Amino acid sequence: MTENRRFELHSFLPYLLNQAAETTSRAFAETYRSKYGMLQTEWRVVYHLGRYGDLTAKEICIRARTHKTKVSRAVQALSQKRYVTRQTWSEDRRHEHLSLTPQGRLVFEDLVRAAEAYEAELLCSIPDEVLTEFRTLLVSLADGKTT
Amino acid sequence: MTENRRFELHSFLPYLLNQAAETTSRAFAETYRSKYGMLQTEWRVVYHLGRYGDLTAKEICIRARTHKTKVSRAVQALSQKRYVTRQTWSEDRRHEHLSLTPQGRLVFEDLVRAAEAYEAELLCSIPDEVLTEFRTLLVSLADGKTT
């Protein structure tokens, strides 16, 4: 900390991260919103079902670090849109197996393609080593580790 | 883009930025919230008045990239807390000059110290060159520049 450098909000990391997150998320959110009428948690649920196969709501909560109330409402919305089906498991009727419908799988595949293309565009000018370092730093900040 | 690497949400930049922004912002927000009962926009308004001197609401909107409705409500709240005073300008009665009260200035100084300490803690293990590069990247992402 240099004593004679004044504090600048515009270099303050939480502020910068917020601005960057807002800008980059908004553009992608516009994709799943306008094409499929989905919200953020819905996209995350579709992603996890598409990427890891059928899961219960509980498993999605853990993998996506998302609270059960959010997952519950997302699944309800996705079910109404016919992107996800729910089936009570006979051995323990508290669990529901969630699956993508064929239509839901198409949505998943389309959104993954869109996400890849969008990220490639965002990062086209950044060398791989820098990007790796950047991601590592973001993960450690996200995990609340100061080291 | 390597063809045989599957897309991972957990490396997707908007997702990572969101997580990092959430974690780092929450900790600092807890400071101005619990000590002074302030919300995010209120802290930003106090910061701009403390850092740049008296301003009109309009000027804060421009500098802080914040919509006038948010600034309006923040100023109202700060005025009730006696951190900010508002004075209509005689030459153009549509403008209001906003100033920190002495109490508001103490809040500003305390929060700037807290922000500096918090950021130092967040970044203690990151070399200066990396940090500079990191900030530059965040600014360009926040500005929506792909280059």
Add this chain to the structure above:
DNA sequence: TATTGTTATACTCTATAACTATA
């Protein structure tokens, strides 16, 4: 007509508590 600032409204995201049905 244009500008500064306020009010109203709605939507998204986050967070928590209380509830159900099952076990």
Add this chain to the structure above:
DNA sequence: TATAGTTATAGAGTATAACAATA
């Protein structure tokens, strides 16, 4: 009792339109 999932509610952030007062 504990667990999976639902419903209700509130706070915070974002966005837009309509408005009043002033120029």
